[in-house]
Amino acid sequence: xTRAPGGKRRAQRTASLILITIGLLIPALSLxxxxxxxxxxxGYLIYWTIFALSAVSIVYLVQRRLLPARPEAxxxxxxxxxxxxxxxxAGSLARDLSWSPAEELAWxxxxxxxxxxxxxxxxxxxxxxxxxxxxxxxxxxRLHPGRTDPIWQFTTPEALAIVERVSRRLRxxxxxxxxxxxxxxxxxxxxxxxxxGAIDAAxxxxxxxxxxxxxxxxxxxxxxxxxxxxxxxxxxxxxxISRRLMEVYVLEIGRAAIDLYGGRLRVSSxxxxxxxxxxxxxxxxxxxxxxxxxxxxxxxxxVSAGKSSLINALARExxxxxxxxxxxxxxxxxxxxxxxxxxxxxxxxxxxxxDAAMLDExxxxxxxxxxxxxxxxxxxxxxxxxxxxxxxxxxxxxxxLNRRRPPIILVTTHIDRLxxxxxxxxxxxxxxGDSEKARNIRSAVAAAAGDLGFEADEAVALSLxxxxxxxxxxxxxxxxxxxxxxxTRAQLLRCLNDLKESWSWKxxxxxAGNAGRTLAxxxxxxxxxxxQAGRKR
Numbered sequence: 185x186t187r188a189p190g191g192k193r194r195a196q197r198t199a200s201l202i203l204i205t206i207g208l209l210i211p212a213l214s215l216x217x218x219x220x221x222x223x224x225x226x227g228y229l230i231y232w233t234i235f236a237l238s239a240v241s242i243v244y245l246v247q248r249r250l251l252p253a254r255p256e257a258x259x260x261x262x263x264x265x266x267x268x269x270x271x272x273x274a275g276s277l278a279r280d281l282s283w284s285p286a287e288e289l290a291w292x293x294x295x296x297x298x299x300x301x302x303x304x305x306x307x308x309x310x311x312x313x314x315x316x317x318x319x320x321x322x323x324x325x326r327l328h329p330g331r332t333d334p335i336w337q338f339t340t341p342e343a344l345a346i347v348e349r350v351s352r353r354l355r356x357x358x359x360x361x362x363x364x365x366x367x368x369x370x371x372x373x374x375x376x377x378x379x380x381g382a383i384d385a386a387x388x389x390x391x392x393x394x395x396x397x398x399x400x401x402x403x404x405x406x407x408x409x410x411x412x413x414x415x416x417x418x419x420x421x422x423x424x425i426s427r428r429l430m431e432v433y434v435l436e437i438g439r440a441a442i443d444l445y446g447g448r449l450r451v452s453s454x455x456x457x458x459x460x461x462x463x464x465x466x467x468x469x470x471x472x473x474x475x476x477x478x479x480x481x482x483x484x485x486x487v488s489a490g491k492s493s494l495i496n497a498l499a500r501e502x503x504x505x506x507x508x509x510x511x512x513x514x515x516x517x518x519x520x521x522x523x524x525x526x527x528x529x530x531x532x533x534x535x536x537x538x539d540a541a542m543l544d545e546x547x548x549x550x551x552x553x554x555x556x557x558x559x560x561x562x563x564x565x566x567x568x569x570x571x572x573x574x575x576x577x578x579x580x581x582x583x584x585l586n587r588r589r590p591p592i593i594l595v596t597t598h599i600d601r602l603x604x605x606x607x608x609x610x611x612x613x614x615x616x617g618d619s620e621k622a623r624n625i626r627s628a629v630a631a632a633a634g635d636l637g638f639e640a641d642e643a644v645a646l647s648l649x650x651x652x653x654x655x656x657x658x659x660x661x662x663x664x665x666x667x668x669x670x671x672t673r674a675q676l677l678r679c680l681n682d683l684k685e686s687w688s689w690k691x692x693x694x695x696a697g698n699a700g701r702t703l704a705x706x707x708x709x710x711x712x713x714x715x716q717a718g719r720k721r
Contacts, residue, residue, distance in 0.1 A: 280439075282673045286585035287446050290326040294438030297322055298431040306430065315430075316437045323441035338444050345449040346440055353436075446586075448680060479528040479668075479675055481520060482549055482590075485559035486569055487535030490597035490648050494559055495532050497646075497654040498661075515549055522661065526668070536573050543573055550577045554675040555667055556592040557660075560636065562628040562645070563601045567635045574636055586681055588674040591667040594643040595660060596632050599625045601649075610655050614645055 223229040283291065297319055306312055321335055328334035358365040443449055483491045499520045513534055520530040531553065536546055550556060556577070560570060574592070581589035600608045602624045612622045614629075630640040644663050647655035 280442075281669075282676050283442070284446070284586045284588060284677055286327055287442050289585070290323045290442050290445075291438065293322045293326055294319055294435060294441075297438070298434035301430055301434060303427055303430045312433075315434065319434050319437040320441045323438055324445050327442070327445040334445070339450060342444055342447075342449040346444045349440065349443075349449075450683075477675070477679055479526055479555065479671060480553040481528055481530045481555045481557060481664075481671075482533060482553040483530060483557045483559060484533050484536060484546060484550075484573070485595075486561070486564075486566075487537070489535070489559040489561045489564075490595075490646075491535070491559045492532055493648040493651065493654075494557065494595060494597070494646070495530055496651060497648055497657050499530060525665075526672075536569055538569055538572075543576055546573055547576050547580045550590065551580065551587070552678070554590050554678065555664070555671040556590050557595050558592055558636070559595045559597055560632050561598045562596045562625075562632050563598045567632065571636055578637075586677070588670075588677050590674045591670045592638075593660070593663050593667060594633055594636065594638045596629045596643050596645050597648055599628070599645045600647040600655070602628055608647075608649075610647070614656075 220229075223232050280287075280291075301315060306315060324334040324337065328337045331337055483495060485491050495518060499518055515534070516532045517529045518532070520528040531549070533546065533549065534542070536542060558570070558574065560567065577592075578589065581587060602621065604620060607621050612619065612625065614622060614625055617623070617626075625645055626640075629643050629645050633640045633643045644660045645656060646660060
């Protein structure tokens, strides 16, 4: 078999590179024994030995201070799924802020596995693969705890998608981190792997040289001391690097497993970008302005708390009905528009009461929304209904680890009706004002927040008495803007869960039709061949 011209040229270049390397190394390596002999003959050996030992010691101590100590293995613990814990994870492989609480718990398990893994026990390809399998099983058991076979809980398209994603990342790693990675063929990589035994042979040859140089004991002692310090320094650095590489390996596999078992690969980016939920489709049909899934903001509270007036203040063109009587008898959507604000529906709700069916309906609506504005009149003390409704919403999301609870902003209204009753001369310094009105507003807002499970600084105080000049609405807009990142994460998980659970006869019919055409295309050549064979007979 003749060698291809391209392959022959590559072989010649490789051989030339090896010869040039050997030619450069031999003169450089010869300086070690010759230089030692010159130092010994001229009486500088002792001074050079002191200098070498001092330099190596200084570098060793500096390295000990710069490189982190080897972390001790930590026991696996339940991950804190609070927002503070999510944002506090250091490093490039931190938690993904769009993960659900269950996925955050799985990531905590993966971090614990990475911390307790000892790189010294990963000596073979089999042990490396076993460690990766352990990371995958850790995630699978966390995300599918009720299954006897959690490791197989993914579809064929998801498996293909994860192979594609990992392959793409490995390709980038090879191109950016492996010298000549873009030119090295698989045959050349295998050849280098077969030559790995040359390293052991070189180490054995160097051991022989250590024995031979004992002819000059002074030189041998100095070089041996220097080499032992250098070896210790290199070993320390190698352990730290090995630890980091092992952690990255486990964390990368864990991250991919979370995407796989969390069902994120079941939804393509194209379908997510164009997804519109059934509720938004119905609302869009009534409004007819939104092109993709909007942010859904639910306004809730008791009768006459000021919900419709609040919507009028936020979206003037919405014209929500508001008067002395309870006007909103059903959940009514309006378009919310603001400069730099994403497409959003703001949904007015009927005033909540003690009726259990009404509270259940509110919880269902909250599950279809991404941000909640809870409106409370601070001049009213009957907040038990609000407290029970909020508790129902919080319990609902606490039991669903595949979803994030929408952020809830407490909006306190009717602050103009607090004592002194006849005084209302805004603006007021609601943070630290000394007037009696400002103090009473702060006290009433703090009391309402405490009764409903909020911190005092989580509430916004408004006066909607004058529709033409609502007071402090700018502060509410700022709170909504601050809550947008968390609301967007809640929206993403809502859409992902809707798409994962979606199924229709139309898609099944399309799949069956495509399968039939594929089968027909496969059988047609076979039938044609049989017909031709029959004619020949």
